Amino acid sequence: MDFLNILSYWQSILAALLVLGGLIFFHELGHFSVARLLGIGVRTFSLGFGQKLFTIRRGKTDYCLSLIPLGGYVALAGEEDEAEEPDPRGKEIDGVLFTPDELFSGRPAWHRLLVVLAGPVANFVLALLLYCGLAWAQGQTYLIPQVGKVLPETPAAAAGIERGDVILSIDGKPIQDWAQVPESIEAGNGKPVTIVLSREKSEITVTLTPEAKTRTTIFGEEKPAWLIGVQASGETDPPPLGPVEAIRAGFVQTWNMIAFTGESFAKLVQRVVPLDNVGGPILIAQMVGQEAQQGLSAVLVLAALISVNLGILNLLPIPILDGGHIVFLTLEMIMKRPVSLRARELSAKVGMALLLCLMLLATWNDVKRLFS
Numbered sequence: 001m002d003f004l005n006i007l008s009y010w011q012s013i014l015a016a017l018l019v020l021g022g023l024i025f026f027h028e029l030g031h032f033s034v035a036r037l038l039g040i041g042v043r044t045f046s047l048g049f050g051q052k053l054f055t056i057r058r059g060k061t062d063y064c065l066s067l068i069p070l071g072g073y074v075a076l077a078g079e080e081d082e083a084e085e086p087d088p089r090g091k092e093i094d095g096v097l098f099t100p101d102e103l104f105s106g107r108p109a110w111h112r113l114l115v116v117l118a119g120p121v122a123n124f125v126l127a128l129l130l131y132c133g134l135a136w137a138q139g140q141t142y143l144i145p146q147v148g149k150v151l152p153e154t155p156a157a158a159a160g161i162e163r164g165d166v167i168l169s170i171d172g173k174p175i176q177d178w179a180q181v182p183e184s185i186e187a188g189n190g191k192p193v194t195i196v197l198s199r200e201k202s203e204i205t206v207t208l209t210p211e212a213k214t215r216t217t218i219f220g221e222e223k224p225a226w227l228i229g230v231q232a233s234g235e236t237d238p239p240p241l242g243p244v245e246a247i248r249a250g251f252v253q254t255w256n257m258i259a260f261t262g263e264s265f266a267k268l269v270q271r272v273v274p275l276d277n278v279g280g281p282i283l284i285a286q287m288v289g290q291e292a293q294q295g296l297s298a299v300l301v302l303a304a305l306i307s308v309n310l311g312i313l314n315l316l317p318i319p320i321l322d323g324g325h326i327v328f329l330t331l332e333m334i335m336k337r338p339v340s341l342r343a344r345e346l347s348a349k350v351g352m353a354l355l356l357c358l359m360l361l362a363t364w365n366d367v368k369r370l371f372s
Contacts, residue, residue, distance in 0.1 A: 015288045015289060015292040015299060016281075016284060016285035016288040016289060017069055019284075019288050019299065019302070019303050019306065020071065020281065020284060020285075020288075020306075021048075021069050021071050021072075022303070023071070023123065023126070023303065023306055023307050023310055024071025024072065024310070025047060025071050025072045026122050026123065026126045026307070027071070027119045027120070027122055027123050027310060027311075027314070028045075028071065028072045028073055028074045028119065029072075029122060030118035030119045030120075030121060030122025030123070030125075031074045031076075031115055031116070031118050031119045031122075032045050032074045033118065033122075034114055034115050034118035035074070035076055035104075035115050035118075038107070038111050038114065038115065039101065039102065040076060040077070040102060040103075040104055040107060040111070040115065041060055041061075041076065041077030041078070041098040041099075041102035041103065041104075042060070042061045042074060042075070042076055042077065043060075043061065043062065043075040043076065043077050043093055043094065043096070044061070044062045044063075044064060044073070044074070044075040045061055045062070045063050045064070045072070045074050045075075046063075046064040046065070046066050046072050046073050046074075047064065047065050047066065047069075047072045048064075048065060048066035048067060048068050048069045048071070048072055049066050049067070049068040049071065049072070049073065050066050050067040050068040051066060051067040052064045052065070052066050052067075053065050053066060053067055060077075060096045060098065060102075062094075076104040076115070077091065077093060077098040077102055077103050077104060078091060078098065078102075078103030078104045078105040078106065079104040079105065088100055090102070090103070091103060109329050109332045109333045110329075110333065112325075112329055113326065113329040113330070113333075116322050116325045116326055116329065117322070117326065119314060119322050120310075120311040120312075120314045120315050120322055121311070122311075123307045123308065123310045123311030123314070124254065124258065124307070124308065124311045126304070126307045127254050127257065127304040127305075127307040127308045127311075128250055128251065128254040129250075130300050130301075130303060130304040130307070131249070131250040131253040131254050131257075131304055132246050132247050132249070132250030132251075133246075133250075133300075134250075134297060134300060134301065134304075135241050135245075135246040135249040135250050135253070136241060136242075136243060136246035137297075138238055138297060139238035139239050139240045139241050140238065140239065140241055140245075140246075140249045141236050141237070141238040142176075142177035142178070142179070142236065142237065142238075143177055143178035143179065143232050143233075143234065143235070143236055144166070144177070144178065144232075144233065144235045144236065144237050145166060145167040145168075145175045145176070145177060145178050145180070145181055145232075146164065146165070146166045146167075146178075146232065146233040146235055147161060147162070147163055147164065147165045147166075147167070147230050147231070147232075147233065148163060148231050148232050148233030148234055148235075149163060149230070149231040150162065150163060150229060150230055150231075151229040151230070151231070153229075154211070154227070154228060154229020154230075155208040155209055155210060155211055155228045155229055156208065156228045156229040156230045157229060158208065159195075159206040159207070159208040159228075160204075160206060161195075161197065161206060161228075161230060162199065163233075164199070164233075165197040165198065165199050165204075166197065166198040166199075167181055167195060167196075167197060168196040168197065168198050168203065169195070169196045170184035170185065170193055170194070170195050170196075171184065171187075171188065171193050171194055172194075178232045181230075181232075182225070182227075185210050185226050185227070185228060186225065186226055188210065188226065189226065190209070190210055190212065190226050191209070192207055192208065192209045193207070193208065193209075193210065193228075194206070194207045195207075195208070208228060210226035210227055210228050211226070211227060211228075211229075212224065212225075212226060213225055213226075213227045215227065219263075219264070219267045219272050219273055220272065220273070221272060254304075254308070257304070257305060257308045258308055258311075258312065261305075261308050261309055261312045262312055265312060265313075265316070275361060275365075276365055276368075277365075278358070278361050278362050278365055279362055279365055279366055279369075280359065280362030280363050280365070280366050281362075281366075282363070282366035282367070282369075282370065283362075283365070283366050283369065284306065286369075287302060288302060318351045318354055318355065319344075319347035319348050319350060319351030319352075320348055320351040320352055320355060321351065321355070324347065324351055328344065328347075
């Protein structure tokens with residue numbers, strides 16, 4: 001391995017640490033911000049994990065810089081006593097007295113729920129900010145509705161559609177990007193469709209009947225579809241967007257990624273997506289390293305995607321994750337009393353076992369990819 005390869009290797013690791021660390025830190029910042037907004041005491045807010053390198057106390061909170069630069073953590077006053085009645089005299093922690101109102105355990109369930117929800121929501125907000133910023137800086141890239149290939153013996157071939165034709169409208173509906181083409185064809189439900197094409201500065205109108213076929217989804221599933229036998233050219237167009245359009249595009253992109261990620265988790269549970277696709281920090285480091293070679297914008301797009309994944313992952317109803325706490329707090333609001341300490345401890349053990357299995361699976365898959 002020469003010097004340039006070694007340098008590139010360490011640059012990839014540094015980029016991965018910055019991305020993962022930044023996303024986890026932003027997640028914890030969400031918990032911290034809402035806790036402070038509600039007046040809940042925060043014992044520690046740390047940038048990084050492990051041995052504390054530097055600590056400064058402001059008010060009742062220790063702000064720390066820790067050794068391992070991978071995210072951070074927030075320690076709330078009284079969070080370990082959540083299943084118990086708070087002491088009316090308050091609680092002294094590390095020489096600091098927190099009043100009963102400042103203890104996490106003494107707050108109403110809906111206050112604690114807001115604090116827990118704030119972490120995943122912060123990940124979604126970060127993704128939104130990144131998508132809005134990218135849309136404003138670069139425009140919104142989409143596939144031009146230009147035909148790149150006409151499959152033989154298909155309705156498109158029989159109708160005379162040619163490579164290079166640009167689809168202007170389908171059944172009177174204007175087509176601006178390629179994603180609208182299959183949607184408009186499917187909307188006809190097999191009925192004849194009228195397509196207006198642009199070819200060499202002239203417009204051509206053709207009418208054809210889609211045929212019932214199957215298409216392979218991004219998850220590898222075979223689903224019935226109405227097809228005409230054309231493929232996109234792959235040409236893209238990033239038109240500039242103003243601030244309002246960029247914000248709108250950012251919201252749409254964020255929602256689409258949340259929906260896609262949620263569906264991906266569901267397909268994984270249903271075993272539609274093989275477990276071999278599960279990846280961990282090693283895979284993320286490889287992906288960030290690859291995108292870093294393409295430039296900052298590529299890294300930011302990947303960071304937004306990972307941020308959405310972290311948000312969805314933390315919402316899974318697994319004890320010790322935010323989603324598990326949300327389940328317990330919801331039950332507490334329904335039953336008007338906290339879930340018993342024994343039930344919490346038992347579920348925490350189960351959750352830890354599940355999370356450990358998931359981490360082992362992800363690490364095993366990552367190692368296999370390294371040597372495949």
